[in-house]
Amino acid sequence: MATINDNYLKLKAGYLFPEIARRVNAFAEANPNAPIIRLGIGDVTEPLPEACRTAMIQAVQDMGDRAQFKGYGPEQGYAWLREKIAQHDFQSRGCAIDAAEIFVSDGSKCDTGNILDIFGDDNAIAVTDPVYPVYVDTNVMAGHTGHASDTGEYGGLVYLPITAENNFTAQIPTQKVDLIYLCFPNNPTGATASKDHLQAWVDYAKSNGSIIFFDAAYEAFITDPAIPHSIYEIDGAPECAIEFRSFSKNAGFTGTRCAFTVVPKALTAKAADGSKVKLWQLWNRRQSTKFNGVSYIVQRGAEAVYSEAGQPQIKALVRFYMDNARIIREQLIAAGLSVYGGVNAPYVWVKTPSGLSSWDFFDKLLQGCHVVGTPGSGFGSAGEGYFRISAFNSRENVEEAMQRITKRF
Secondary structure (H helix, E strand, O other): OOOOOHHHHHOOOOOHHHHHHHHHHHHHHHOOOOOOEEOOOOOOOOOOOHHHHHHHHHHHHHHOOOOOOOOOOOOOOOHHHHHHHHHHHHHHHOOOOOHHHEEEEOOHHHHHHHHHHHOOOOOOEEEEEOOOHHHHHHHHHOOOOOOEOOOOOEOOEEEEEOOHHHOOOOOOOOOOOOEEEEEOOOOOOOOOOOHHHHHHHHHHHHHHOOEEEEEOOOHHHOOOOOOOOOHHHOOOHHHOEEEEEEOOOOOOOOOOOOEEEEOOOOOEEEOOOOOEEEHHHHHHHHHHHHOOOOOHHHHHHHHHHHOOOHHHHHHHHHHHHHHHHHHHHHHHHHOOOOEEEOOOOOEEEEEOHHHOOHHHHHHHHHHHHOEEOEEHHHHOHHHOOEEEEEOOOOHHHHHHHHHHHHHHO
16 A cells, blocks of 8 residues: 655644634634625735736737747746846845846745755754744655644744744744744734844854745835845855745735745755755756746736836835735724734734633634634744734725724724
């Protein structure tokens, strides 16, 4: 009989969002007339920018013209898109990132899991707590952890708590770790990292031969000019960091699927024989073997993000969601709740009132306000006692949800 990958059996029952869906569906079946507003999963609601739609329509027309038709594209992504990414997202900020170091993909979620393919099984791995669950679960699937404890922490991972007590900063570990997951602006807390804080992480990584996995999926929502948008704004980062970016939230590509990962050519790790190997060549081989690239149509849509028409449309979309975040933040503060985030990030992190657990608060909002959020404990044990509310929804829904909540508290 065929055998399975037993590491999957270590996964905790139900990924966070399926469990939310289960509870919401059960409530909806029992209360079919309840007008539920969902501010849980960070999925966008507003249409694709016109510039992106126009470019994709033209790309569809191209596919109907023998002279313009495209079959298999380059696994790394078309050069015309990678060059615009390098210029607009990195070189314009003083980051020495070349188009050849950019790999276009169908999602940062995929890439943060797939990147483990090119790393060994004996690395010490650090994650923040709370944490985006994909970082943890993909390491469990890959066999890099032991079993989960009663608190949900997996043996073999180094957890770095980020709470109000430490101003939601990722504290540098006292022990040596090899792979470090950092996400700023942070999902789920909405916290940001200063240049000095990121410099300390880069210095630590270089001193210990560590690699930083830097998830910058929400960098477009930064409004404070002092906050770095990229890890490569930090001296020495190209020698120790891989960065993940996405078009999902800034351009509304959650259903269209386009992202990219930056692997600097200066970045190396150690082989079993002690020699240094360039991670760029390993990731290039991995992508060329396991991935056929993002469609021509989608990449043309992504390219339009950087066009003269696209740039103001993207900024307007980001402002829309940040106005939602402001409304959520202000209304919850007015209701007497302790609130964090929502300033340079589209997530608002709320301290649950009256000592309620994260899931109890979830049920209270669902049953009493018909509003869905995300329990903080689903992001890790340090998230217990907190709750995430997403700014990704219509203005009407956000205002209605806040009206319901403020009446309740």
